[in-house]
Amino acid sequence: MFNHLLSLLIWLPIVGAVPVLIAGSRHPMAARVLALLVTVVTFLISLDLLVQYDPNGAVMQLAETHRWIAYWGIHFSLAVDGISVALILMTTFVGILVIGGAWKVIQNRPHQYMACMLVLEGLLVGVFCATDALLFYAFFEAVLIPMFILIGMWGGPRRVYATLKLFIYTFTGSVFMLIALLYLYQQAHTFDLATLAALPLTMREQTWVFFAFLFAFAIKVPMVPVHTWLPDAHVEAPTGGSVWLAAVMLKIGTYGMLRFILPITPDAGAHYAWIVIVLSLVAIVYIGYVALVQEDMKKLVAYSSVAHMGFVTLGIFIAFMLVRQSSDLDVATLGLQGAMVQMISHGFVSGAMFTCIGVMYDRTHTRQIKDYGGVINMMPWFGFFYVLFAMANTGLPGTSGFVGEFMVILASFTASPWIAIFATFTLIIGAGYTLWLVKRVLWGAVVTEQVAKMKPLEAREAWVLIGFALGVMAIGVWPQPLIHLMDSGVAHLLQQLAVQKV
Template identity: 60%
Template sequence: MHGLLSMLIWLPVGAGLGVLLLGDRNILAGRWLALLASLATLALTVPLWAAFDAGSALPQLTERLPWIPRFDAWYALGVDGISLPLIVLTAFMTVPVVIAGWTVIETRPAEYYAAFLIMEGLMIGVFSATDALLFYFFWEAMLIPMFLIIGIWGGPRRVYATIKFFLYTFLGSVFMLAALIYMYVKGGSYSIASLQTLPLSLVEQRWIFLALLLAFAVKVPMFPVHTWLPDAHVEAPTGGSVILAAIMLKMGGYGFLRFSLPITPDASRELDLLVIALSLIAVIYIGFVALVQQDMKKLIAYSSIAHMGFVTLGAFVVYEIVRNTHSLRGAGLGLDGAMVQMISHGLISAALFLCVGVLYDRIHSRQIADYGGVVNTMPVFASFMVLFALANTGLPGTSGFVGEFLVILASFNASFWYSALAAVTLVLGAAYTLWLVKRVIFGPVTSPRVAALEDLNGREFVVLSALALAVLVVGVWPAPLLKVMQPTIHHLVAQAIATKI
């Protein structure tokens, strides 16, 4: 279906502008417009998935229009096995964000919904763009709605968190822009496919790889450029934390797969141990940091950093596998795991932040010490939170198990020690997640505020049920997800191990 990707991008953007025009005086109509637009965008992913040929590695449903002819920049869109699952995840996660803020957001609600809808379209644009300059436009533009979401509806230290978030991500992106401009000057095109075949010397590849690494490492985020994320999560409203964890962090992982591996394969091969080391540090060190947190959102934020370490580990362990086994068999296993882990983490982290939001809306505290015995007053909510917590620990049968298992298996093909260190995070993840559940959900009721809690309302139940179903379906039946990714992953492996020198 021609124009489907453009519809996915511009429908939510247009609806966001419509909500702004309705304003706060007509907020009921604005809420319904936001909900209908997010549902319509999600519905459009059904024909997108149906029209996608899972046997092809090439971009499909492509669109190409002149954008900036002087610089040979095109409004060029396409979808492949890497971008399709992330587009569906983006559309899926926007719906619970709209529903979750239905009665909670009282300050400037029209602007709140508009920001999320516009950001949804821009994020889908990031995953759809096949022109590097268009990719950069969407990449930078979606910072603005998130900047406003944290800055207007955030907590007491929202200004500090907003500035830190913006500076980190913007400064990282400047290096990416410099790399893209250099490659355009050398090759005369911003087409991502052209950049992937552009001849580059090893020295050129090293500099371009490092520039891209700075941009994508900040977004993932990787150690040691991760410090903006806990502050942003703590101060952001629940919806902001959900989108930040579920979608925005995935853009860094997507950038490594779309740009770093195929454009700079020789530099990626040479510097893979750097990324693997930083990934393992994130997996282990950040896990210990999460253990001592007293703020629920900060604990989940550090958990996100540790789990995203699996994504970067899976992406770059491909070179060690080829180096040690002298075979392409199993080389794509890490990339499969990285992709599944991105989808899984998007679902689980979003669900955990929504659970924290449910408690915060009632007691207005994120401190673990203020809770205890929630299962006695909110048994349905407790069931959901325990499920998502177990998924976060990698329980078999949940989506959390599939991605981590694939990455650990791939790491074992590369080195026993990589897999052993990666497996440590399963123990750490269980430690800090179950410790959180024990202190918040179980035990006696010690606070009168907890004793007065009411269980989930219908709106909250629907949101958490949808996420629970998604976590279980991906965990029990990941085959459809893996099927659409396989040809693109195999093509990416071939690009990553090829040489340009």
């Protein structure tokens, strides 16, 4: 059996960026084709994960460990559980769609754009399968480099402000995590995550480490009140950058919580879970209202992303409450599973929403809602997709958005009806801002000349949207395979957070 599958998935896109760069300056079309080829091959190879990963087997599979820095006990060690497999598959799938989405739009140095995309994809896969804390950190931070260039070079008018804000904000959070990791290294003399998980820590140590981790990951998720970089970054980013940002980059924040906070600081996590739960509810309710008043479509979707990610953090930390208070593992499992499904679902839905906005922006070069109206008359097929994704965004049953949110609300009802009541608000507010957006953009008569000139959907754009739609519908109609895939991973996480270290 070939056991370097994970390394291959990381390095193939990164190394693939080199020929794209070389081909690019004179032959932009060659660069595009090469980039698409690399992403397609990477996706096909990543499908092999489904074959090789056995949901009923050990928790961490396909492990590979290479001695990296012998003097310091850092290993290049990778492994996946079901959660990672799902996220990696989503990453490689979205990778194809963003290359397809940027095919014609990016005319300014397309080879550099494509290379950025490929490097980003490889690094994100690396984040999802690193099992060495410092290796994780390296991938986690390195993601910022292509993202910084992506927004800065191909972004909107305020791109420099947005990209510097993104970089400095997220870097600031992560450096405290680095200090925490170095502190843990002093205790454990290794960066191996499994060893760190078993490390006994006093409550005081756990508290400090917990807040260092929380700060780092909360900025990445992003949680209220450190979410302000996200709307700026989204508004200025090119469509591809927005899609990466919303679909995958936000997930590395919540993924980090699963891999670091839950196993390493379970007691502090349980003790301070209420903080995260309150912040999540604020994100769900308050940010929902903020989304309602936005005039820029991208900003609206960006704020709705913050609100939806609130469900993920809520699902993760409600599990703490449930396990510690009632030791009710079944409901806790439900909450955590809901959070996982919501992560994947939000990846497809928000990616699709940003792609839709990109499609319209390419035709009219405006993102202001007031400049639209009656788009459905000019682009009927596009309208179909747009409504589909909007419904998924509101959490309509049958779409992926429903499954995760419903599971999290069910779990939180057991913990406290109040939490559930506030969380349920999202169904109303979410429907409010999304449907109102659809109403103002799609329906009605054609009001402006720009809209009247809009051309129907091209085949290439349609294929990208079909790709997203498949993901949304598959999870919405039949989530069982996804949940089964992540079963052992979720169960293991629950065991880890149930351990009392103090």
